[in-house]
Amino acid sequence: MSKRRIIWILLTGAFIAGIFMSGCPKRNGGASTRPEVALIMKSLANEFFKTMEEGARSHQSMHADEYNLEVVGIKDELDVAQQISLVELMIARQVDAIVIAPADSQALIPVCKRAMDAGITVVNIDNKFDEGVLADKGVKLPFVGPDNRKGAYMAGEYLARRLAKADKVAVIEGAPNAFNGIQRKLGFEDAMAEHGIEIVSSQSGYWEMGKANQLASALVSEHPDIKAFLCANDSMALGAVAALKSAGKTDILVVGFDNILAVQELVKAGTILCTIDQHADQLAVFGIEYALEMLENKTAPADRQTPVDLITAKELQ
């Protein structure tokens, strides 16, 4: 056997051993009886989830004696397989509760059911599991989170009050396979339909500034009479704002979503008409608190809605 091969075998062995060791239940060693809560996120690279994570961490550090927290996330919002294996890892570690923001509203259900069968309390946050599949599998687990559709409707409603009937607007959607993206698009459509405003185009900007910018540029040139852009997140709103500025069409209104730091100045100045705050920093915290509550009281799971607020220049004063 060649030397190189031996080295490889040793390395692989060490790697596997490492995985197993990190996978061992921590409780064995410590005397801690505090419940272990695992927060399984979508992309940690996304600002929204980042804020969520930070909120959870600061909550835990303030209530350090009440529970232990482990936060894990996946590379991007679409890596469903990796998220499933994260849940499996947490089952192996025998945590007490899993708070999960699922990357897919269906694919994660079976593994969460397995976690519940293993006696783990599971709370669904942010992206709601598909009702049909849940019922089909006979799983009942609580959803704690905002209503994206309602949020989008609120923003659309606020915009509609500034427009006349039959005015033209365009929607810049999120990634076409994202549940919250679809909900936001539906919310915008609800509001526009109610006020008889025409959506001339609705295309995906993939949550990205650059792509939204390209879309907005093209749309103002195709539809010069457009009155507003409804963007499914704030980054895309920023892209649209830049497009309108370079086209010299600063009278066109822009609506965002998420209330990220970068847009607050623009909302204050009125460049962006309004945005929606889902209190990302509190979202995970609500989930965790609910999980702890369930652990303590053994209450039956029920959905709990978290607040969604409209943010305009007035709120930021």
Add this chain to the structure above:
Amino acid sequence: MKHKIKNLHTAVKDYIGMLVALTALLAIFGLSTKNFFTFTTFRTIANQIPAITIMAVGMTFVLIIAGIDLSVGSVLALSGAVLGVCIVNFKLPLPLAIIACMGVGLICGLINGFIVIKWKLPSFIVTLGMLEVARGAAYSVTGSRTMYIGPAVEVITETAALGLSLPFIIAVVIVIAGQFILARTVFGRYIIAIGTNEEAVRLSGIEPGPLKLWVFIICGVLASVAAVMHTARLSSANPNEGLGMELQAIAAVVIGGTSLMGGRGSVVSTFFGALIIAVLGAGLAQMGAQEPTKRIITGCVIVAAVILDTYRHRLSSRKIT
């Protein structure tokens, strides 16, 4: 004089395939949308091409030496992020921030090139690694947050001469300079030779290593210049920018007839390639096409343009023989 006429003739022949493709696209979009042939459309396209063009020029050089650089999209995000942080957090003046931004591109290119040459690894693998590393660095530099920079960078796009914006002028200058380097300088000659037969170059007493290193550095720096243009256009920096942009750049270069096998390429053709990509993007958005349609059409156009290019090649090589 005779030579000049012949040159003009071959020049037209060289670009005819892409001109045909471009004209066809313009015609299709002109017919299928209401307002394609308007000033705003062309200004939009002119605003969008600088970043992709500049990136594609760097990619042309890398492809000519039979390499590839998959990291440019991420390097764009990272350099843009550094630009944003320098202006917003460190309150640096714009020129200094731009220097820092280009420094990032230089370092990324240097690392790519150094690893490829030192360990004789395929650039595909090395730059794939850099794609992840630079993206990760972009997230950590910005704390995964979008950063609004505002007027501090908008200066760049707002500066204009003869009705053309500064980024557009810079892009054209880079294209011309790139073509000049490739066609007329010793450096250009060497990299074409390396792409054709690296071993023959080495045995002719020319070390390919340092030359290849320069090519990767150029590509990295141009990606960061593209980042300046991109950031200025959006007045913000977002660590998620430039996802998949490396593939757009490669598409632009390949549409321009540069061979993935190395040894052959033209920067001017790359410019046309970038133009086709930009027109396609703008046109499809104006049509209001849905995502699936857009992707299918884009894919078909890329392949069709390359097929068209092979005909041009056959045509011109038949003329010689």
Add this chain to the structure above:
Amino acid sequence: MFKACGIHKSYPGVKALSDLDLDLRAGEVHALVGENGAGKSTLARIMGGIDTPDSGQMHLNELPYHPQNRAQAESSGVRMVMQELNLIGNLSVAENIFFDHLPNRFGIVNTNRLNQDARQIMQRVGLGDIDPGIKVRDLGIGQQQMVEIAAGLSQRCRIMILDEPTASLTDKETALLFDQIKKLQTERVGIVYISHRIEEIITISDRITVLRDGKLVATRPTGAVTSSDIIRMMVGRDLSAETCKRQRKPGQVALRVKGLSHRDKVKNVSFEVHRGEILGFAGLMGSGRTETMRALFGADRADEGKIYLYGADTPARIRTPRDAVRAGMAFITEDRKEQGLLPALPVRMNITLGRLGRISRLGLIDAARERAIADEYIDLLSIRCRSCEQPVRQLSGGNQQKVVISKWLHKDCDILIFDEPTRGIDVGAKFEIYQLLGELADKGKAIIVISSDVKELMAVCDHIAVISAGRLVAQFSGQEWTPEKIASAAFSEYIKNPTQGHQPNEA
């Protein structure tokens, strides 16, 4: 049982076989010997169905035999073990042995049976202690060769052609191979055995056929000839007549090489070349001539050895081709396409590549000057091309070679190494290149020429060094050489010890 008559075969520019007859009896070992390019391998390839003859008849067991490809030859029971290994490194030994007839059911390989069958065959060739499941890549070269032979044995076999089978085997493996050959003889298999190793041939063969320049010299029973007879027949007598050339006055020493070694290919080689002198390197293919020059030129890093240039007392530091070129050396490689030319690029770019400094200012190339220089060399060497803009790929072999030489002439080097400068080029161009070599020497350049064609070396060189199995075994000058002396020197290291030439890589 096998008969071939009047076989002709030409490759573009070369007549490989002309009017060749051969017969092979069942159960005999028939050796084919000859110098490089004598036509042994071509004949083997025709028998094995890899090449088809231009004309001529072949019969196998009284039936016409004209295989169009290797598969047809194999189905007639003619199996060939080639010089270049024909194995797939990433597959297991067993899979390689049974590659074209894997035991399977509905396309699913029966691995157990495969490995069992393989083990049986491997035992026959002395590979019994090797796991049939191991990847061929992980075996030593010698073992790989045995696997190749085992693959040949895996099916019904009437004729087995072995082309240099022992080139990389150890003594033990060679002995095993010979046992196996004897066993095949008792099974009435006819064996064609090609080798450079005269001693081996005398030990194993029943009859010997000597080829020279694609023609049959003689077929003799092995018992009736000695090794020196064989060498004489291989080289031919008519050679020495051609040696005639002007006397040149060598100048000072341009290059002195001391103790150059590289891996097991080049072993302690020392020699010197003077200005105005042509030093030839003779030897068999694969004897380490090219490797010596690559190590000298820095193309491969030499393990040991010192190189003194232009009479200097301190050795020159040559670690890369760049160092060598800066020291005024040029290397016209054997493999033009892979190592010498930029095939897709125009003639002019190929000529000026080595010295762009001469046609550029501040890094800018002066296109007019480049064309002028290219035209100058096209004229000087009468390179036949449409213009300096034509891609070299489209030129003939001889003109391509002239382009490579132009590159180095333009570079203006003092020490020029030519590795097989006339390979694959037509007679006219050959003559022009001989002339050019002479002119360069007259101008005071130091020249090294490697060639497998002894006549060629005797026609152009002042001295001839002979390399055998990586060692410089003899050096002849002026009048003392004869083709016989050169040939026996070239074979010397192989006759002394058949296994010394190539140490197998023991895994």
